[in-house]
Amino acid sequence: MQMKRQAEIRWREEKYRVMFHSQKHYNAIRVAMREQQPYETIAVMIDDAIAQTPTSGSMRNAIQHMWGYFKKHVTSEQKAHYDELMTNEQYDDVCCYLRQLANDYNITYLQNSTILQEERH
Known part of the structure; x- marks a missing residue:
């Protein structure tokens, strides 16, 4: 067990x-x-x-799944910032932003997710 x-x-x-x-x-x-x-x-x-090299599609998909935790809570400014990062395919920056939002909104599940714990800069 x-x-x-x-x-x-x-x-x-x-x-x-x-x-x-x-x-x-x-x-x-x-x-x-x-x-x-x-x-x-x-x-x-x-x-x-x-160990696999991420594709644009796989990165976008994972980020969109994580974004689902926030979409009902964020301000219009936060949503606009997310949309801008996604439009420009700045996936490392989006992950950093999602980590910030997870901390701001105390989303424990995402705070414990290794994808948001990685240093990306």
Whole structure:
């Protein structure tokens, strides 16, 4: 049971980072989690996903998923800033901005996400 819990925690922390790098790997890991694959299997799959070079599409998709946590709370100015960063495909800057918003709005799930803990500048 402990290994299952360990896999759940790791997946929760790495989910958006995996999605940022590869939607294909994200989908495969979701299936592996549903099938309750061993922690070691999940860990290898996560590490492999993170080793993938992100595409513009995978980065945009992950960021849009994270943005969903804020869209009902942000001001029009914050939304405009997000839209500008996304239009210019400044994905590292968007991640930094989302980290700031996660802290401002105390979104614990995103605060614990490794994708927003990475230094991007």
